[in-house]
Amino acid sequence: MGLETVIGRTGRDARGSELSRRTKSSVDRMRVWDRRSQPNQSAYRSMSKAFDEIKTIAAKLSVGEAAIERAAYIYRKAIEKHLTRGRSIDQLSAAALYAACRDLQIPRSLKDVAAAGNISKKDLSRSYRILVTQLDIRMPVEDPIRSVPKIGSAIGVSPQTMRRAQEILRMAEERGISAGKDPMGLAGAALYIASNLEGEGKSQPKVAKAAEVTEVTVRNLYKALKSGLKL
16 A cells, blocks of 8 residues: 555575575665655655555445555545645545545445544545545546445335336436436436336435435436436
8 A cells, every 4th residue: 555665684585595695785775765765754654544544434334455445546646746734634534435436436425435434524525526636536427327226225125126227227328318417316216216116115305315315306307217218
């Protein structure tokens, strides 16, 4: 994760044999350049604390090593750009992990990450915008199909209903109905339709809460999907 390495001064290899004069000279040069390349102690402590925080939040969110490594990379770039000065390590760590999840299309919402990092959504959103803007991170368009299992589990629908919602979203994408629309809202609207088609009848307020969008968003997108797909 970019933390320091240590080149020892024993003058012996892994088997305990003494190094040749030429090898010792080479190792001495590497040791000098390694020392010069290390961040200062303050930056090192900052990175170490940030990476521990990233790992802690990632564990709470059940995201894998790929997201942790990507978040660590983003945080290191923030240090290089001097974005960490005067800003909370906890907030920037959470923001880096949220950015990593968005970049890797791992369905974790702003609310999920804020709760796991024990910070407010407002602070997380502000720190995330700083990272994305200042580091020029281009996020991929979020796929609403990936959000269906998360929202579906929250509202308690069957796997069959989730699959039906995903089919609706695929049809909407093929016909250009979903272009430019809120991904979480689309996933919620598709689940609302699917739950009614499958006889599970989940309410719009319940779906909207699970999707973290307004009831108006779900209602408007429901109407767009129903009309566009002639459901």
